[in-house]
Amino acid sequence: MSKPLHTKQATQTSTCYHCGEPCKDELLHFEEKEFCCTGCKLVYEVLSENDLCNYYDIAEKPGSSQKDASKRDNRFDYLDDADIIRKLVDFQNEEESHITFTIPLIHCASCIWLLENLHKLDSGVISGRVDFIKKKVQIKFRQNNISLRDLVILLSKIGYEPSINLADVEKKAVSKTDKKLIYKLAVAGFCFGNMMLFSLPEYFAEAELLGNGFKKTFNYLNVLLALPVFFYAATDYYRSAWISLRNKAVNMDVPIAIGIVTLFSYSLYDIFALGNEGYMDTLGGLLFFLLIGKYYQQKTYDTLSFDRDYKSYFPVAVTKLVGEREDVIPLVKLNVGDVIKVRNEELIPSDSILLEGDAAIDYSFVTGEEVPVIKKRGELIYAGGRQKGRAITLAVQKSPSQGYLTDLWNNDAFEKEKSKGLESLANRISGKFTLTVLGIAFAALAFWVYQGQISLGVLAFTSVLIITCPCALAMSTPFTLGNTLRVMGQGKFYLKNAHVIEKLAKTDTVVFDKTGTLTAPAKAKVQYFGELLSEESQAIIKGMVSQSTHALSNRINSYLAGVKTFSLDQIEEIQGKGLKAFYKGQEVKLGSAEFVASSLSDLPEGGNLVFFSVEGNVLGYFFIQSGLRENVAEIVSEISRDRSVHLLSGDQDHERNYLKKLFGDVLEMNFNQSPKDKLTYLKNLNDNGSKTLMVGDGLNDAGALQESHVGIAITDKVTNFSPASDGIMDASVINRLPAFLKFAKTSRKIIKASFGLSFTYNSVGVFFAVQGLVSPVFCAILMPISSISVVIFTTLTTNYLAYKRGLKDKIL
Amino acid sequence: MEVIFVLIAISLILAGSFLFLFFRAMKDGQFEDSHTPAIRILFENQQSKKKKIPTPKSK
Numbered sequence: 001m002s003k004p005l006h007t008k009q010a011t012q013t014s015t016c017y018h019c020g021e022p023c024k025d026e027l028l029h030f031e032e033k034e035f036c037c038t039g040c041k042l043v044y045e046v047l048s049e050n051d052l053c054n055y056y057d058i059a060e061k062p063g064s065s066q067k068d069a070s071k072r073d074n075r076f077d078y079l080d081d082a083d084i085i086r087k088l089v090d091f092q093n094e095e096e097s098h099i100t101f102t103i104p105l106i107h108c109a110s111c112i113w114l115l116e117n118l119h120k121l122d123s124g125v126i127s128g129r130v131d132f133i134k135k136k137v138q139i140k141f142r143q144n145n146i147s148l149r150d151l152v153i154l155l156s157k158i159g160y161e162p163s164i165n166l167a168d169v170e171k172k173a174v175s176k177t178d179k180k181l182i183y184k185l186a187v188a189g190f191c192f193g194n195m196m197l198f199s200l201p202e203y204f205a206e207a208e209l210l211g212n213g214f215k216k217t218f219n220y221l222n223v224l225l226a227l228p229v230f231f232y233a234a235t236d237y238y239r240s241a242w243i244s245l246r247n248k249a250v251n252m253d254v255p256i257a258i259g260i261v262t263l264f265s266y267s268l269y270d271i272f273a274l275g276n277e278g279y280m281d282t283l284g285g286l287l288f289f290l291l292i293g294k295y296y297q298q299k300t301y302d303t304l305s306f307d308r309d310y311k312s313y314f315p316v317a318v319t320k321l322v323g324e325r326e327d328v329i330p331l332v333k334l335n336v337g338d339v340i341k342v343r344n345e346e347l348i349p350s351d352s353i354l355l356e357g358d359a360a361i362d363y364s365f366v367t368g369e370e371v372p373v374i375k376k377r378g379e380l381i382y383a384g385g386r387q388k389g390r391a392i393t394l395a396v397q398k399s400p401s402q403g404y405l406t407d408l409w410n411n412d413a414f415e416k417e418k419s420k421g422l423e424s425l426a427n428r429i430s431g432k433f434t435l436t437v438l439g440i441a442f443a444a445l446a447f448w449v450y451q452g453q454i455s456l457g458v459l460a461f462t463s464v465l466i467i468t469c470p471c472a473l474a475m476s477t478p479f480t481l482g483n484t485l486r487v488m489g490q491g492k493f494y495l496k497n498a499h500v501i502e503k504l505a506k507t508d509t510v511v512f513d514k515t516g517t518l519t520a521p522a523k524a525k526v527q528y529f530g531e532l533l534s535e536e537s538q539a540i541i542k543g544m545v546s547q548s549t550h551a552l553s554n555r556i557n558s559y560l561a562g563v564k565t566f567s568l569d570q571i572e573e574i575q576g577k578g579l580k581a582f583y584k585g586q587e588v589k590l591g592s593a594e595f596v597a598s599s600l601s602d603l604p605e606g607g608n609l610v611f612f613s614v615e616g617n618v619l620g621y622f623f624i625q626s627g628l629r630e631n632v633a634e635i636v637s638e639i640s641r642d643r644s645v646h647l648l649s650g651d652q653d654h655e656r657n658y659l660k661k662l663f664g665d666v667l668e669m670n671f672n673q674s675p676k677d678k679l680t681y682l683k684n685l686n687d688n689g690s691k692t693l694m695v696g697d698g699l700n701d702a703g704a705l706q707e708s709h710v711g712i713a714i715t716d717k718v719t720n721f722s723p724a725s726d727g728i729m730d731a732s733v734i735n736r737l738p739a740f741l742k743f744a745k746t747s748r749k750i751i752k753a754s755f756g757l758s759f760t761y762n763s764v765g766v767f768f769a770v771q772g773l774v775s776p777v778f779c780a781i782l783m784p785i786s787s788i789s790v791v792i793f794t795t796l797t798t799n800y801l802a803y804k805r806g807l808k809d810k811i812l
Numbered sequence: 813m814e815v816i817f818v819l820i821a822i823s824l825i826l827a828g829s830f831l832f833l834f835f836r837a838m839k840d841g842q843f844e845d846s847h848t849p850a851i852r853i854l855f856e857n858q859q860s861k862k863k864k865i866p867t868p869k870s871k
Contacts, residue, residue, distance in 0.1 A: 112851055131845045133847045217820075221820070
C-alpha cells in the first residue's frame with residue numbers, strides 16, 4: 001500500500017516539546033505546547049495528568065520520538081503466560097514481584113527521575129530503581145494490582161519500552177565471581193596492614209626495649225592475622241595450581257602456591273619452635289599485591305556484552321494465526337507448520353515460506369548489508385531478517401533453533417572452551433622457572449648438609465623458595481595486560497579480557513568478512529548510467545529520495561549532495577518496489593527494473609540497480625555498490641606484511657576482480673560462503689596450525705568468530721547488537737587495527753622485559769638465600785620493592801609506548 | 813606499657829569493624845552502580861524548589 005508522505009507543511013522552526021525533534025510532517029498543539037506526533041503528545045498527556053511534568057524540567061526535551069512506536073495493543077499478550085513471567089521476574093511472593101528490565105532509551109536525568117516515580121502513575125508499582133550505566137531499571141510491583149503485561153504497557157506508553165528478548169527467558173546468568181576477588185583483596189589488605197604495624201618494631205633495634213612479652217604477643221597476633229590470608233585470600237592460587245598440576249602442566253600459580261605454603265609453614269616453625277619473628281608480614285604483603293594485580297587485570301565494560309548469541313536478538317513472542325484469530329504465543333511454543341504474521345520492523349523468527357504479502361527483508365544484523373532483500377510468494381525466508389513494510393504471513397518450516405542461521409549454534413565450536421592452543425607467556429616460562437628454583441633450593445640444601453650444617457641447610461632451602469616466590473614475575477603480566485586493555489579501550493577497541501591480548505599478539509592469519517566489515521553501508525559507491533541527467537531531473541530525483549527512508553534512497557540522496565531539491569506532489573513509496581511522483585503532470589518513477597518496466601540489457605552486476613523513468617521512458621539507472629571503509633587497502637597491505645590475510649564473503653564472486661585490483665595478490669578470497677562454510681574454513685585453518693584472527697560483524701560470522709583463536713566483532717555502534725566475540729571494535733577505528741595488533745605484540749615485549757627485571761631481583765635474592773643470609777627484614781623490604789618497581793616499570797612503558805604511537809592522548 | 817595490649821585490642825576491633833562495614837556495603841550493592849546516585853541526589857532539591865516557585869519556565 002502507499003501512503004502520501006506530505007500531509008501538512010509545518011513551520012520549520014518548531015520543535016517537539018517532548019522529543020526535541022523538528023516537527024516536519026505534522027504539528028500538534030496541546031496546552032500551548034508543540035508536538036511532532038500523536039505519540040509524543042500522548043506521553044505528555046499521561047505525564048501532565050499525573051502531575052509528573054517535572055520530567056521536562058530536569059533535562060531539556062528528554063523524550064524520544066514516538067513516531068515509529070508500535071501501537072498494537074496485543075503485542076505484549078505473551079506476558080500473561082505464567083511460564084514466561086516466572087522466568088522473567090527476579091523474585092516473587094504472594095504480594096509483590098521484582099523484575100529488572102533493560103531499557104535502551106534511558107539516556108538522561110529525566111529518564112531516571114520518571115522511572116523512579118512510576119508509583120505516581122500506577123499505585124500497583126512500589127518502586128523503581130535505575131542503573132544508568134547499564135540502562136536497567138529494577139521495578140517492584142504488586143502483581144495483584146498491576147500485571148506484568150500492564151506494567152510493560154505502562155512503560156511503553158510513557159516512551160520507555162523495555163527490550164525483552166529470548167535470552168532473558170532462556171537463562172538467568174548471575175555473575176558473582178569478581179565480587180569474591182574484592183572480598184579477598186579486602187581481607188588481604190586488612191591483614192597486611194595490621195601485620196605491618198605489629199612487625200614494625202622488629203625492623204628496628206628498639207624492639208629490644210619493648211621486652212619479650214610484647215615481641216611474643218606481636219608474633220602470635222601475626223599468626224592469627226595470617227590465617228585468613230592463608231586459608232581464604234590465597235585459595236584461588238591453590239586451586240589454579242592444583243588444576244594445572246592435575247593436567248600435567250605448570251602454570252604461574254604453581255610456583256606462587258609453593259612460595260605461599262613455604263612462607264606460611266616456615267614462619268609457623270620459626271615463631272613457635274624457634275621463637276623468632278617469621279615472615280608473616282611478607283606473606284600478607286605478597287597476597288595483597290598479587291590480588292591487586294589480579295583485580296587490575298579485570299576490566300569490564302558494563303554496557304557491552306561479549307557473549308550474545310541469536311537468542312539476545314530473537315523476540316520472546318510471535319503472532320500466530322489460527323483461522324481468523326491472532327494469538328500471541330511464546331516463541332518456544334512455535335511449531336513447524338504454524339502460520340505466523342510478521343509486521344513492519346518485526347523479526348522473522350524461523351525459516352519459513354512466504355504465504356502472503358510483499359516481503360522486503362533487511363538482513364543487516366545477519367550479513368551487514370542493509371538494503372532489503374525482496375522475496376516473492378512461495379519463497380523460503382531465512383530467520384534473522386527484519387521485515388520492512390506491511391505485515392506478511394508465513395508458514396513455519398523449521399523450529400527457531402534449527403534454522404539455516406541458528407543451526408550454527410548447535411555446532412561443537414560453541415560447546416568447547418575457547419582457550420585452546422595458545423599458552424600465555426607467563427605459563428610457558430613458569431615450568432622452567434619452577435624447576436630451576438627447586439633445583440637451586442635442593443642444591444643449597446645438599447651443599448649445607450654435606451658441610452654438616454643441617455639447620456642452615458633447611459634455612460637456605462626455605463629461603464630460596466621464599467625469596468624466589470615469583471611475586472614480581474606474576475605481577476608483570478596482569479599489570480601490563482590490564483594497562484594495554486585500558487589503552488585499547490580508550491581507542492574504542494574493547495576486549496573481553498586480558499588474555500585476548502596475548503592471543504592477539506600471536507595470531508598469524510587474519511580472516512576478514514567482507515560485507516559490513518570491510519565494506520560499510522555509509523561508504524556506498526554510486527554511479528549513474530544512461531542519458532545525461534539535466535539539472536531539473538536531478539532536482540526531481542533528489543526531491544523523491546529525500547522523502548524516503550530506504551537505504552538505497554539514502555545513498556542516492558548523498559550522491560546528489562549539493563543538488564537543488566524540488567518539492568514534489570504526491571510522492572508515493574511502494575514498499576519493496578520504488579518511488580512514484582508527479583512533476584508538471586508527468587509521472588516520474590524511481591525503483592526496480594520491474595517497477596519502471598525497464599527493458600535495458602547488459603546491466604552491470606555486483607550491486608543494486610535503481611532505474612529512473614519519466615512517463616514510462618527509462619532514462620537510465622543508478623548502479624550502487626557497497627563501498628569499502630576508509631583505508632581498507634592500507635590496512636590489508638599493512639597486516640599482510642607479517643600475517644596472511646583471507647577474505648570470506650557470502651556474496652557471489654562478481655567483485656573478485658575489483659577487490660583483486662584493490663588489494664593485490666596478498667588476499668586469499670573466498671566467495672559464496674554460508675555461515676557454516678565460514679566456520680569450517682576457520683576450523684581448517686586452525687587444524688593446519690594457523691593462529692587465526694577473525695574479523696566479522698554479523699550473525700552469519702558468529703560461527704567463525706567462535707571457532708577462531710581471537711574473534712573481533714566490528715560494529716558501527718558499540719552498544720548495538722554484536723555476535724559473541726573476544727573483542728568489539730568500533731567501526732570508525734578499523735584503520736587502527738594494524739596498530740592495535742602491533743601494540744599487542746609490544747605488550748608481550750614489555751612483559752618479557754619486566755620478566756628480566758624481576759629475574760635480576762630474584763638472582764640477587766638467591767645469592768643471599770643460598771648462604772642462609774635472608775632475614776625477615778630483608779624479605780619485607782626486597783619483596784615489596786621488587787613488586788612495586790615492576791608495576792611502575794610496566795605501567796610507564798605501556799603508557800609511554802601507546803602515547804608514542806598515537807594510541808593515547810597523554811602519557812598518564 | 814601494658815596499656816598497649818588494650819590499645820592493640822581496640823585497634824583490631826576498630827579495623828575489623830571497618831572491614832565488616834565494607835563487606836556489608838558490598839553485599840548491599842553500594843559499589844555496583846556508582847553513576848546513578850550522583851544524578852539521583854539532585855532530584856529532591858529541584859522538587860522542593862518547584863513548590864516555592866511555580867514552574868520556572870525555561871527560556
